[in-house]
Amino acid sequence: MSPHRPRLLAPIHRVAGLDYDVLDELLGYSLRRAQVALFLAFRDAARGSDLTPPRFTALVIIGANPGLSQSVLGQVLGIARSGAKLMTDYLEGRGWVERRRRNGDARAWGLYLTRRGQQFLERVKARVLDYDYRVVRKITLKERKELLRLLEKLSR
Amino acid sequence: MSPHRPRLLAPIHRVAGLDYDVLDELLGYSLRRAQVALFLAFRDAARGSDLTPPRFTALVIIGANPGLSQSVLGQVLGIARSGAKLMTDYLEGRGWVERRRRNGDARAWGLYLTRRGQQFLERVKARVLDYDYRVVRKITLKERKELLRLLEKLSR
């Protein structure tokens, strides 16, 4: 992904008594609104950890694909190489990720979670999942599965 | 809304051969991915017009609620008053919106679409709707309604 981007610091609430016209009919806008709700859940789950959605995504991806390069990380996040570099610097600075030289190609780094990064990710992953499901308790589990299915079809 | 924010300049495609781990299970991440797809549709619909999702939202809201104040516009967009001011400046600069003094309260502006703004919005609204539905042709109309229903429940 890329701009997980709800830079949102404050919740967005529908302003009462206002006509939202065609916005209510647009899937793009509805997704936006729903995403804000999920972002707020994420923020609760990650509170006190300095973790943002892109950072979380990066950790998960590195954890599941040890040794991947910064360029590939950038592709996943949808950002330029320069941005992937800064992201990696941050994760490394927090002691969660380390760069190792790869055999075979001395240009690229291989990215790996540190022991500490693994432990941290373990905990935060559980929390994020928990909150994600919690927000979604507004719908049934069956509806959740249906929703995931439809979203998947859309983004393909 | 607020940060409709996919600042996205390039499409995001799932990187082949990579393990996305728990991300596939998270509604937050799935929403993100789907939103990118809809954002790209929006960008096509609005190409050449310098319109972004927040700007589009602002025009629609002003069009449907003539005379609203900058503060309320800010609430809808989920941004601070200072940002609502800059947004209004932009829309005014494009000749789409005008500020009029309100009777009764000399502090606040009332925002209105200009004739030109109305015409422009008319056209772009049709295009955006068209593209929104087009992307969503990947799902049936019945599925679309179900999706909207579920998203609505989430963001409430």
Add this chain to the structure above:
DNA sequence: TATTGTTATACTCTATAACTATA
């Protein structure tokens, strides 16, 4: 030549805080 990472720079959007003029 093409690719990976790096560096420097600039831009966009947003937040915060202080200010003014009204209410």
Add this chain to the structure above:
DNA sequence: TATAGTTATAGAGTATAACAATA
């Protein structure tokens, strides 16, 4: 005192372009 809008300033995140090292 509180509110609407304004102004100035700063920060985060990203893009672009040029560069070095390596392929």
